[in-house]
Amino acid sequence: MKKLILQMQMSVDGFVGANDDHPWQLWEWGDDISWDDALKRDFNTVFAGIDTILISRKMAEEGYLGHWGNAAKKYPADPFYAFAQRIVEAQKVVLSDRLKTSRWERTVVVSGDLPREVEALKAGEGGDMAVFGGAGFASGLIAAGLVDEFQLFINPAVLGAGRRIFEQGGFQKLLLLGSKAYACGMVVNRYAPAGGLGARRRFQSKKLFGENPLPSSLRLQGAVAAVAAVSIPDGEKTMILVTGATGLNGKAIVREFARQKHEVRALVRDPKRASMVGLGGLAGVELVEGDMRRAQTLGAALEGVDRVLMISTAAEDMTETQCRFVDACRQAGVAHVVKFSGAESNIGYDATRFRFTRMHEEVERYLEGAGMAWTHLRPSQFMQVYLRDAPTIAAEGAFYLALGDTELSPVDVEDIAKVAFRLLRDGGHQGESLDMTGPEALTMADIAARISQAIGKPVRYVDVSPGQRRRNLLAAGIPAGFADALDEQLAERLRRPKSRVHLATHDLFGVRPTPFVEFAQRHAAMFRGEA
Known part of the structure; x- marks a missing residue:
């Protein structure tokens, strides 16, 4: 069964979009990339396990698919842009009641009941599913309880105001699956809904963000299945x-x-x-x-x-x-x-x-x-x-x-x-x-x-x-x-x-x-x- 992974760029104070035109993301998806090599590699590691991409109608119509298709052609020898080729090769699913047919390659349009359509996609075989869309699209998926893993890319910026993604679903607890800090200033936090399907299958994707460029003294450790790691008292012999x-x-x-x-x-x-x-x-x-x-x-x-x-x-x-x-x-x-x-x-x-x-x-x-x-x-x-x-x-x-x-x-x-x-x-x-x-x-x-x-x-x-x-x-x-x-x-x-x-x-x-x-x-x- 596939897992639905939601990736979002986020500010330190929890916003995924700015009300004003602030250049707050370390990478705005153009040619000017401020991510360090370790983060680039780990980002690609995620995409190695993705074979389906769930995308909002708005993002599709705004040129998301064409943008990464062009990037794959422009940088065929750049290891970082391997993910762009993966996007080209993956099955894309546009959720929309307005569109009836797809005009993009390897892309289908589905409409109707959102939970039913997404659960049907999850039931298929193969790799995991990634989600790309704006704050409203992400909020709808979260409110419907469809997200199995959150990957939040925390940029070193405070917006003060803006768009959020956790306002519709009400209270819920999350399990921390892992947290990695990168030399460029990004911190990637991974969570699963506590006690739900995502918690039971929370580690299904490829080794996410498994390479950390910082010394261990600065490393953020992942939680272990919501159970505190048992430590060995100082001075005792370790068997x-x-x-x-x-x-x-x-x-x-x-x-x-x-x-x-x-x-x-x-x-x-x-x-x-x-x-x-x-x-x-x-x-x-x-x-x-x-x-x-x-x-x-x-x-x-x-x-x-x-x-x-x-x-x-x-x-x-x-x-x-x-x-x-x-x-x-x-x-x-x-x-x-x-x-x-x-x-x-x-x-x-x-x-x-x-x-x-x-x-x-x-x-x-x-x-x-x-x-x-x-x-x-x-x-x-x-x-x-x-x-x-x-x-x-x-x-x-x-x-x-x-x-x-x-x-x-x-x-x-x-x-x-x-x-x-x-x-x-x-x-x-x-x-x-x-x-x-x-x-x-x-x-x-x-x-x-x-x-x-x-x-x-x-x-x-x-x-x-x-x-x-x-x-x-x-x-x-x-x-x-x-x-x-x-x-x-x-x-x-x-x-x-x-x-x-x-x-x-x-x-x-x-x-x-x-x-x-x-x-x-x-x-x-x-x-x-x-x-």
């Missing part, structure tokens, strides 16, 4: 649990705790396997047997735990596994759950088109409503995935993928481990989504060049068809279902070939981003076939 400890990232994080001589508890299904992969005997590491899918096995693992890092295998049952584990954490009195999630680095990537990013976001929403403090750690592709290609690089001086000139921004798992350790050790960052990428947006030809530099011999990238790539996966023993998922991921990456670089989380935790060539040098023996 930390890491799940998925034998996997790629879990193992790296547990080893980081051992390197830092900090105690940690690691949940494993098979202690013997944990010892075989190097976790046995690590100083300060307590291995505890249990299964995230079976709450009755988790008593010892969760006893006395304050913070949990939740990781599990990317499998068809990931959503069910992690949601059950969230329930177990809540019942055990865990204060803070950090979900190890994921966010593709490609600009405009639709997470709903790849089953595992879709599952991650389903779990994120479930955790956000569970009544505990939460944080999402959301790295992009791992540099370590290229170690899978080491055999052909060593034997043939080549690796074979189907990405063409698509860019990715892979991040070193060791960087993620350092961030995760500091986050779990120090706490804080409740209600935040922490995206991570590597320091470079790289094509596969760039990857080949950096591996070549690291190992001192030529390496080339060979572009193959998606069909050939699938056959290669199946021949390597990849299950057909997992190959299907990777086909989904590939298709969306090819559709969105440009990649962002996001190092704010590295900076926030004081972790130096590892360049790909350094990663390749660290694993040079494997790429040469010597390990």
Whole structure:
């Protein structure tokens, strides 16, 4: 079911329009933009999850659709204007009793009972719905109880008088979903109606305003499902649990705790396997047997735990596994759950088109409503995935993928481990989504060049068809279902070939981003076939 998101520019004193001609908005929708880069990126993140736009007749007739269509044509290479292209591509719905037919592309006109028409649109499949209109249009939607999420862009201006949007609906309580301050002076506040449909589905949209350029001391924290985050008293020892400890990232994080001589508890299904992969005997590491899918096995693992890092295998049952584990954490009195999630680095990537990013976001929403403090750690592709290609690089001086000139921004798992350790050790960052990428947006030809530099011999990238790539996966023993998922991921990456670089989380935790060539040098023996 779709969610209806109302975005409004607002003054500090609550007005959405001025009575006089004051230039009060940081961006008046022209070419002169005073928004900072982080706000621009976050604004686009919202639109990545929008596939329907509800628009007033007046705004449509005043040229809104033509304006953004022209902007998309004028700035095709500007990442900021990706949202304009999204507006062009989205289905537009004009609510009007006056208009009978639409004269705009991808636009329909609906009339009649407003609540019935909007609820019918919400019942459709796909992404969320955005609303664009004036104060009167917005007020009508609010008064009818149709808005599921408010995104209020608070500009650093006081108008003293003007137009408001909350005057028709009477008293209502709202839940704060998140609040972000930006270097340009804007503060974006997100709310859902308390107790209503919007509250139950309040986190359905893509990671809204998840990048914050300000230091943590100045950051406005999001509320956690109307429940105050449980704090750990000063001076008490913090018990930390890491799940998925034998996997790629879990193992790296547990080893980081051992390197830092900090105690940690690691949940494993098979202690013997944990010892075989190097976790046995690590100083300060307590291995505890249990299964995230079976709450009755988790008593010892969760006893006395304050913070949990939740990781599990990317499998068809990931959503069910992690949601059950969230329930177990809540019942055990865990204060803070950090979900190890994921966010593709490609600009405009639709997470709903790849089953595992879709599952991650389903779990994120479930955790956000569970009544505990939460944080999402959301790295992009791992540099370590290229170690899978080491055999052909060593034997043939080549690796074979189907990405063409698509860019990715892979991040070193060791960087993620350092961030995760500091986050779990120090706490804080409740209600935040922490995206991570590597320091470079790289094509596969760039990857080949950096591996070549690291190992001192030529390496080339060979572009193959998606069909050939699938056959290669199946021949390597990849299950057909997992190959299907990777086909989904590939298709969306090819559709969105440009990649962002996001190092704010590295900076926030004081972790130096590892360049790909350094990663390749660290694993040079494997790429040469010597390990």
